[in-house]
Amino acid sequence: MNILIFGSGAVGSLIGGFLRKAGHQVALLGRPWHMDVIGQNGLAIKGIWGTHRVRFSKLYTDVRELGKGKLDFDLIILTVKSFDTAKAVSETAPLLSKKTVLVSFQNGLGNIEIVLKKIPSEQYLIGRIITGVDITPGAVEVTVSADALAVGSVHGSKPLRSPQEIADLFTRSKIPARAVPNIPTLIWAKVIYNCALNGPSSIFEIPYGKMLGSADRIASMRKIVDECYQVGQAKGIALDPAEAEAFMKLLVNELIPRTAAHYPSMLGDLRKGRRTEIDALNGAICRLGRELNIPTPENQKITGLIHGRETPAR
Secondary structure, eight states: OEEEEESOSHHHHHHHHHHHHTTOEEEEEOOHHHHHHHHHHOEEEEETTOOEEEOOSEEESSGGGTOTTTSOOSEEEEOOOGGGHHHHHHHHGGGOOTTOEEEEEOOSSSHHHHHHTTSOGGGEEEEEOOEEEEEETTEEEEEEEOSOEEEEEOTTOOOSSOHHHHHHHHHHTTOOEEEOSOHHHHHHHHHHHHHHHHHHHHHHTOOGGGGGGOHHHHHHHHHHHHHHHHHHHHTTOOOSSSSHHHHHHHIIIIIHHHTTTOOOHHHHHHHTTOOOSGGGTHHHHHHHHHHHTOOOHHHHHHHHHHHHHTTTTO
16 A cells, blocks of 8 residues: 555654555655654664564655655555644645545544544544654654554544454554444543543653552542543543543553553653643543533643643743
């Protein structure tokens, strides 16, 4: 397949690297500081998915280098930050031919709605990834993976390529993946997990596991989860587990212990003076809460604290 990774940062480079190793024609579009090193030395992959070095012949730092229809992509994988989604989709839409399918792997809420403003539902699949990946120029490291990639379709659509076909593509490329019928449920589960951990861990500058070392921190996580569940249930989302308390038990007893040593990428963004994705996480819960007249004070507090720390980047 002829594949474009649009937004080749940590996650995009990782996916692109394994697809390229499997023999697909893969083009990476990313930042010059990363693409330049890959061009010289190849992409270095290390961590729990093994050690690899992958060479690419198609590296781009400006979408204008791609040219409308010039490369005729079968698949475009969108992995940009949530605050760049609207711009990225506007730039991606002209690259789609009638056979192209776009798959997005992004954090937070609101991305799907933005994509569907520009991309027909039959040419769009929704992905979820909960794999931790660190990035340095020309290299990525897989630090933790809580589950296989999940791929689903827009409700009621008839996609050109089925979620199973794309999941099989990833699996054959040594990327654990599965097709799911309930992708919104999985997206929301990841959002609630991220809301409970990313912002608070970044504020305290601690790994996830240390969030369990304080009764106050656990109480804050419980409030965040409760508010997320109130909003999600009011939106008609089929949440899994169905109740907030069951999610908290899962979080405390299973999910956090699996990733106890992991630091959120949000903390890295703050330390580097970059904008974070807080508005697509806790901030999105607050926005939806206002629309539904549901108070979300704990999520609002976390959003405000992160905004305060990222002010220079904003």
